[in-house]
Amino acid sequence: MFLTAELITKKRDGKKLSEEEIRFLVSEYTGGSIPDYQMAAFLMAAFIRGLDRRETTFLTRAMLESGRVFDLSSLPAPKIDKHSTGGVGDKVSLVLAPWVASCGVAVPMISGRGLGHTGGTLDKLSAIPGFRTDFSIEQFTEILRGNNFFMAGQTVEIAPADKKIYALRDVTGTVPSIPLITASILSKKLAGGAEAILFDVKVGRGAFMRTPKEAKELAFWLCAVARQFKVKAEAVLTRMDEPLGRFVGNILEVKEALEFLSGRFEADLYHVTEYLAVRMLGLAGIEEKEARRLLSARLLDGSARQHFRELVRLQGGFVGAVENPGLFARAEYQIPVRAPQAGWVWSLDAREVGLLAIELGAGRKTVQDKIDYTVGFEFLKKTGAQVEKEETVAFVHSNSTVTGREVAMELGQLYDIRREKKKAPGLIIKS
Amino acid sequence: MFLTAELITKKRDGKKLSEEEIRFLVSEYTGGSIPDYQMAAFLMAAFIRGLDRRETTFLTRAMLESGRVFDLSSLPAPKIDKHSTGGVGDKVSLVLAPWVASCGVAVPMISGRGLGHTGGTLDKLSAIPGFRTDFSIEQFTEILRGNNFFMAGQTVEIAPADKKIYALRDVTGTVPSIPLITASILSKKLAGGAEAILFDVKVGRGAFMRTPKEAKELAFWLCAVARQFKVKAEAVLTRMDEPLGRFVGNILEVKEALEFLSGRFEADLYHVTEYLAVRMLGLAGIEEKEARRLLSARLLDGSARQHFRELVRLQGGFVGAVENPGLFARAEYQIPVRAPQAGWVWSLDAREVGLLAIELGAGRKTVQDKIDYTVGFEFLKKTGAQVEKEETVAFVHSNSTVTGREVAMELGQLYDIRREKKKAPGLIIKS
DSSP states (O other): OOOHHHHHHHHHTTOOOOHHHHHHHHHHHHHTSSOHHHHHHHHHHHHHHOOOHHHHHHHHHHHHTTSOOOOOTTOOSOBEEEEEOOOSSOOHHHHHHHHHHTTTOBEEEEOOOOOTTSOOHHHHHHTSTTOOOOOOHHHHHHHHHHHSEEEEOOOTTSOHHHHHHHHHHHHTTOOOOHHHHHHHHHHHHGGGTOSEEEEEEEESTTSSBOSHHHHHHHHHHHHHHHHTTTOEEEEEEEEOSSOSSSEESHHHHHHHHHHHHTTOOOHHHHHHHHHHHHHHHHHTTOOHHHHHHHHHHHHHTTHHHHHHHHHHHHTTOOHHHHHOGGGSOOOSEEEEEEOSSSEEEEEEOHHHHHHHHHHHTSSOSSTTOOOOTTOEEEESOOTTOEEOTTOEEEEEEESOHHHHHHHHHHHHHHEEEESSOOOOOOSEEEO | OOOHHHHHHHHHTTOOOOHHHHHHHHHHHHHTSSOHHHHHHHHHHHHHHOOOHHHHHHHHHHHHTTSOOOOOTTOOSOBEEEEEOOOSSOOHHHHHHHHHHTTTOBEEEEOOOOOTTSOOHHHHHHTSTTOOOOOOHHHHHHHHHHHSEEEEOOOTTSOHHHHHHHHHHHHTTOOOOHHHHHHHHHHHHGGGTOSEEEEEEEESTTSSBOSHHHHHHHHHHHHHHHHTTTOEEEEEEEEOSSOSSSEESHHHHHHHHHHHHTTOOOHHHHHHHHHHHHHHHHHTTOOHHHHHHHHHHHHHTTHHHHHHHHHHHHTTOOHHHHHOGGGSOOOSEEEEEEOSSSEEEEEEOHHHHHHHHHHHTSSOSSTTOOOOTTOEEEESOOTTOEEOTTOEEEEEEESOHHHHHHHHHHHHHHEEEESSOOOOOOSEEEO
């Protein structure tokens, strides 16, 4: 037993905490013996004074062990997970997981909800009527056994300490700390039982890490701490300056993912997704050339799409809409956004797009908010495209003409259009 | 209106807050709209990043204005208060206030309870049966008008914000911060309506400020911020390495104060108290020689003691015991402490003595603890005294022979006795 105030004081003065001390803080806080205000003071001290890699490993382990952990050792297939640090229009997981699963690699994926201006895989999945992400560990294991992947949320069984601590960080100004982010991500991801994890660390205006320097640091921490748990870990830095793919918005992104799995895709989304898929297969021991061949074959023969259909069935979702996306609900109005002038699109700020999407109802401002799954954006033109004056560059999908028109006007202003030519940027920054 | 999380973030990143921002934090926290955990995160950020003098002034003002303030402008006498940062055996206020009041200077004194290892004036006063420190501002003003001084606690009317914030700091490792200490002390002291305040900043092993450097810094902040409120402020640094005077313990110290007011005192206590009294009279415009003459006269003619007697009567205490201290309750056992060897006393650690006094029941370990007003210590020998082996150097006053004997043994070990000669130290460090 420790005195909580003394542990707070120790970190306040920049000293290091032992594994026992960190475990005490986490377990007593999760159990309710340490009140929110003491944890808040500790988190602020940890934010400012920092945690070193050992302390971050201790924190990760304590949060991980606050819940149950998948034991997938009886499954013969290699088990590989992927984690994205979050972006706008980032529906990569929806395509990547069934695609990789269709190549014979098991993907036990634990995903999160939208954070700040970014969307969340869990919210997108919830846009499929009936789809559930809260099964027990045993049920998810069965789903994995039957279809080679599952897509789970952070259920009550998984890292409850992280859930409680994250909620507190969110309201006490202690979110953007690399050690705290690392421990939070890993405590969930490690619970999934994967033997390797690929981190997609987003960089740029629409990412939480604005610069490659910050992103590299986070990537380094994620890999270094993950390896302490005997998990293979690799990281990729990808650009998140403008929305990824053609759509932003929950149902719209699910439909885009289904289109992808049927063989029709935007170049930027394909490029990032295929790159990550090759890397995941690489972690499973499949060399690059063979990986590309396999991925191409599974996409063309429809098995990737079939795995997604089966996932929806196994997790209780409306399979009819997967087979016929026209059955998905649709926003009442599609309001065109027109180019204010002729020229080339130089940028389309993903962060601002994300905030506008929330304004429209596609995300939450507070935890209590309800999401309107049908609303969002379709981008016909993105960075590098040439446009005529008054050409339609995007559509706003909205259920209110008033809000829709306001948002459409603001979206138009996010288009930075200039006379000089501009090329579309590359997306893979560092691997 | 501000977003609390944004103000926390601002301070977390080392930025300065405006008066409106600090006022918002204090008033919304006191009113209950800002929860403890957000205030705790803010206090930790303020602790580590610091508050500058302007911010500390804002914080002081916001806490001061959370409650009512004495308006003593209709009283003709100069109004001077004194504040001690706390020590062991520090019964100076009990003597100083009636003494200075008897010289025609009004002393509106707001005191606190024991903190950590130190004793509190309020606890000592509460040892007088019936004595109340929770009158209204109007009642205290009447008491002041009738007898030239009052001794009040931090009632519900006075700086409620400080009370709530202090309780939170106590459990979140955010106490020893000079800006936060300054604002806490001043928000209470300034409420008393004094036009000048003398700060007795204790330095040494038994003080919160261990070194003259720290003490000077606190003294400087207290005076600088007090002056922002158009209050004259001076500070004195006095040594607190060993207990002050002959007794430690609540009733024992009240009796020692009564003895003093009857003209019998220990040299160290007299030296500090008279020095502070001269300085308080100085703040009231009385020059030093005249001040000494006046103080001596008022002590000898019994008016100082008479003022104390009248205070006890006006604040509801048992006057009989003041007139005949034999009527005060007394601990059942007086257990002698003997010198382990012959030589000179080199030191007697005041902090350890304070902690032993709490062990004995003279102070609180937690807010809920009840104090035994009768228990404590009498010191026959202190630093600089020559002792024989087995000579009685102190008595433990206890109501349990078991605890009393244990404490007596530990107290004996606190006496650092050596063969070499040692002189008693001076007490005034800097003025």
